[in-house]
Amino acid sequence: MTNSRSGVFVVAALVTLTWLLLALFTIPRAISRDVGDYGFFTGIAERLRAGDVLYVQVWDNKDPLVFYSLAMARTLGPNGVIGAWLLEIFWVVAAATALYVIARFQRVSRPLAAYVGFGLGPFVILGVAYFMGSTHLPAIALTLISIACIYSRHPVVAGISVGLIIFFKLVLAPMAIVIAMTALFALKRRTDLRWFALGMGAVIAAMSVVLFVRGELAGFAETQIHNVLYSQSPIVTAEQSGLLQKIAQHIVILANPQVAAIEFTTLAIVVLTAPWWSRSKLQNVSTNALWWITASGLTGAVAVIGITGKWFHHAQALYIPAVLSLVLLASWLVNATTIRSLFIAGLCVLVTYPLAGLPQPSLYTTAVTKLPNRWEQATSPDTLTSILRERSPASVSFVGETVPQASGLEKWTIACRHIAQRPFNPEEGFDETLECLPSSEVIVVSQALDVTTNFPAYDAFIAEVRGTLDEGFVCEENAGLLICESRQGV
Numbered sequence: 001m002t003n004s005r006s007g008v009f010v011v012a013a014l015v016t017l018t019w020l021l022l023a024l025f026t027i028p029r030a031i032s033r034d035v036g037d038y039g040f041f042t043g044i045a046e047r048l049r050a051g052d053v054l055y056v057q058v059w060d061n062k063d064p065l066v067f068y069s070l071a072m073a074r075t076l077g078p079n080g081v082i083g084a085w086l087l088e089i090f091w092v093v094a095a096a097t098a099l100y101v102i103a104r105f106q107r108v109s110r111p112l113a114a115y116v117g118f119g120l121g122p123f124v125i126l127g128v129a130y131f132m133g134s135t136h137l138p139a140i141a142l143t144l145i146s147i148a149c150i151y152s153r154h155p156v157v158a159g160i161s162v163g164l165i166i167f168f169k170l171v172l173a174p175m176a177i178v179i180a181m182t183a184l185f186a187l188k189r190r191t192d193l194r195w196f197a198l199g200m201g202a203v204i205a206a207m208s209v210v211l212f213v214r215g216e217l218a219g220f221a222e223t224q225i226h227n228v229l230y231s232q233s234p235i236v237t238a239e240q241s242g243l244l245q246k247i248a249q250h251i252v253i254l255a256n257p258q259v260a261a262i263e264f265t266t267l268a269i270v271v272l273t274a275p276w277w278s279r280s281k282l283q284n285v286s287t288n289a290l291w292w293i294t295a296s297g298l299t300g301a302v303a304v305i306g307i308t309g310k311w312f313h314h315a316q317a318l319y320i321p322a323v324l325s326l327v328l329l330a331s332w333l334v335n336a337t338t339i340r341s342l343f344i345a346g347l348c349v350l351v352t353y354p355l356a357g358l359p360q361p362s363l364y365t366t367a368v369t370k371l372p373n374r375w376e377q378a379t380s381p382d383t384l385t386s387i388l389r390e391r392s393p394a395s396v397s398f399v400g401e402t403v404p405q406a407s408g409l410e411k412w413t414i415a416c417r418h419i420a421q422r423p424f425n426p427e428e429g430f431d432e433t434l435e436c437l438p439s440s441e442v443i444v445v446s447q448a449l450d451v452t453t454n455f456p457a458y459d460a461f462i463a464e465v466r467g468t469l470d471e472g473f474v475c476e477e478n479a480g481l482l483i484c485e486s487r488q489g490v
Contacts, residue, residue: 029126029130029131029132029363029364029367037131037133038131038132038133040060040419040420041060041062041066041067041070041133042070042074042080042084042133042407043058043407043419044058044060044067044419045067045070045071045074045080046071046074046080046407046408046409046410047414048067048068048071049071049074049075049410050409050410050411050412051410052414053214053215053216053219054067054214054216054219054220055216055218055219055220055222055223055417056215056216056219056417057414057417058414058417058419059219059223059417059418059419060419060420061223061226061227061230062135063135063166063167063168063169063170063220063223064167064207064211064216064220065138065164065167065168065207066135066138066168066169069087069138070084070087070133073086073087074407077379078379079379079380079381079382079407079408080407081379084133088132088133088137091137091138091140091141092122092125092126092137092141094141094144094145095121095122095125095137095140095141095144095145095323096117096118096121096122096125097117097118097148098117098141098144098145098147098148099116099117099118099121099144099148099323099326099327100113100114100116100117100118101117101148101151101152102117102144102147102148102151102290102324102327103116103117103327103330103331105151105152106287106290106327106328106330106331106334106335107287107331107334107335108327108330108331108334109334112330112334112344112345113330115345115348116326116327116330116348117327120326120348120349120352121323121326123352123356124319124322124323124326124352124355124356125137125140125319125323126356127262127319127355127356127357127359128258128356128357128358128359128363129258129259129312129313129314129315129316129318129319129357130313130316130319131313134313134316135168135169136169136172136313136314136316136317136319137316138164138165138168138169139165139168139169139172139173139176140316140319140320142161142162142164142165142168142176143161143162143165143172143175143176143179143320144320144323144324145157145158145161146158146159146161146162146176146179146180146183147179147180147183147293147324149161150180150183150184150187150189150192150196151183151187153189153192155184155189155192155193155195155196155199156195156196156198156199157199158180158196158199159180159195159196159197159198159199159200159201159202159203160199160200160202160203161199162176162177162180162196162199162200163199163200163201163202163203163204163207164203166203166204166207167203167207170224170227171227171231171304171308172304172317174300174304175297175300175301175303175304175317175320178296178300179293179296179297179300179320180196182289182292182293182296183289183293184196186288186289186292186293187289226426229426230310230424230425230426231307231308231310249310250305250306250307250308250309250310251306253305253309253310253311253312253314253315254302254305254306254309254315256312256315257358258315258357258358259312259315259318259357261354261355261357261358262315262318262319262322262354262355262356262357263298263302263318264354265322265325265351265354265355266294266298266318266321266322266325266355267298269294269325269326269328269329269351270291270294270295270298270325270328272329272332273291273328273329273332274291276332276336287331287335290324290327290328290331291328293324294321294324294325294328295321297320297321297324298318298321298325300317300321301317301318301320301321302318304317305317305318315357322355322356323355325351325355326348326351326352326355329347329348329351330344330348333347381407381408382407383479383481384444384479384481385407385408385409387478387479387481387483388409388412388442388444389408389409391442393409393411393412393413394412394413394441394442395412395413395414395415395439395440395441395442396409396412396413396414396415396440396441396442396443396444397414397415397416397433397436397437397440397442397443397444398416398419398420398443398444399421399433399437399443399444399445399446399449399465400420400421400445400446400448400449401420401421401422401423401446401448415436415437415439415440415441416432416433416436416437416440417432418432418433421433421458421461422458423453423454423455423458424455424458425458427457427461430457430458430460430461433461434461434464434465434468437465437468438468438472440486441485441486442483442484442485442486443469443473443482443483443484444481444482444483444484445465445469445475445481445482445483445484446481446482447477447480447481447482449462449465449466469482469484472486472487472488473485473486473487474487
């Protein structure tokens with residue numbers, strides 16, 4: 001670059017500071033009320049803290065380290081909120097640090113690497129597809145960490161990182177393995193392959209022992225079978241079961257305009273930089289490797305979403321190649337051009353917006369304006385906890401897909417391990433819940449059960465639930481929920 005080192009530092013430092021301030025607008029999005037999927041995660045984490053066995057006494061289809069890490073994090077702060085937020089921010093910072101390391105190995109200056117990694121990286125990772133507590137974020141961070149470790153000749157740590165993904169987000173593990181293999185071969189680190197495999201194998205062995213000792217290994221294996229079936233199941237109507245319909249529900253995510261922006265921007269950077277990687281006199285092993293890593297990541301992400309994607313947030317897999325393409329672009333501009341750092345920074349800013357999925361400003365302003373109210377809500381006992389704490393500890397079951405999960409109820413027991421039922425869930429779960437419901441002393445029911453769905457099995461399940469409640473329980477409405485107590489208890 002033609003400008004002086006001091007000038008580069010000043011410009012990059014100012015731009016970094018600016019974007020760090022702007023990135024703060026993304027942080028409030030990592031703070032939300034414990035509802036929806038994240039509500040289930042926190043509910044299960046609380047049950048683990050109470051001593052329940054995952055998959056056996058309380059069940060969700062996510063991988064174990066999601067709940068283990070959240071359970072540990074929720075030991076901090078009122079109602080576990082501060083610890084949960086710190087855990088989320090930890091993964092963002094870990095991913096940003098890995099990006100910085102990768103950029104430095106691409107011969108990008110420290111200020112510009114910090115700008116790309118810590119300023120722009122979080123903006124992309126916390127883009128439109130992100131939501132609080134998503135199981136994708138740890139996998140994104142660990143994948144980037146594995147790449148950084150391969151660059152820095154720490155293959156064992158890289159293997160450990162990829163091994164952890166198996167127990168955080170198994171569906172992204174094949175993608176992470178392909179990316180890591182690409183990095184090892186592109187960097188001509190074939191001798192490190194055995195150490196990488198050793199690290200990954202050590203994690204698999206250690207976690208298998210932990211799950212076995214806790215009585216969770218068989219449940220974890222069965223859950224993966226469920227996840228395969230779930231990934232190919234209909235989500236709109238039970239009649240949506242043909243091959244074309246199954247394919248369409250995955251493709252529709254990739255075809256979403258915001259997701260397409262991530263895909264095509266990443267692809268454009270890969271195509272734009274391809275001639276330079278192959279022809280430039282400045283070409284070396286490190287710079288050439290990043291092109292292959294980014295290309296393999298993009299291919300892997302599209303494949304994973306195209307095969308298993310069901311919901312919009314599953315597009316987060318694309319954030320891995322997206323942030324790598326950002327580093328690729330910066331490296332290309334630094335090494336193959338004479339463009340000044342100010343313009344490099346500006347160009348990176350321009351591509352960051354579509355790489356994040358074309359977020360609307362309201363996405364961030366709304367999060368900022370709602371932050372005080374969210375803080376007040378989250379640091380006070382949730383509604384369901386307040387309701388149940390008025391009663392003596394008993395066995396409780398949850399029915400419906402919109403029931404908020406309670407925390408701080410360690411003395412309560414879970415009668416039915418399925419704490420949420422969704423219309424598209426397998427019928428076996430409905431049958432199991434119907435069998436154990438009569439043994440519950442308290443049943444918490446979502447009022448949304450009044451709605452008829454396009455899934456006959458779920459509607460039949462709800463009809464039988466109502467029959468069970470009418471026969472053996474007394475119900476009262478409280479805060480939009482039905483709190484039903486066993487007549488025997490009354």
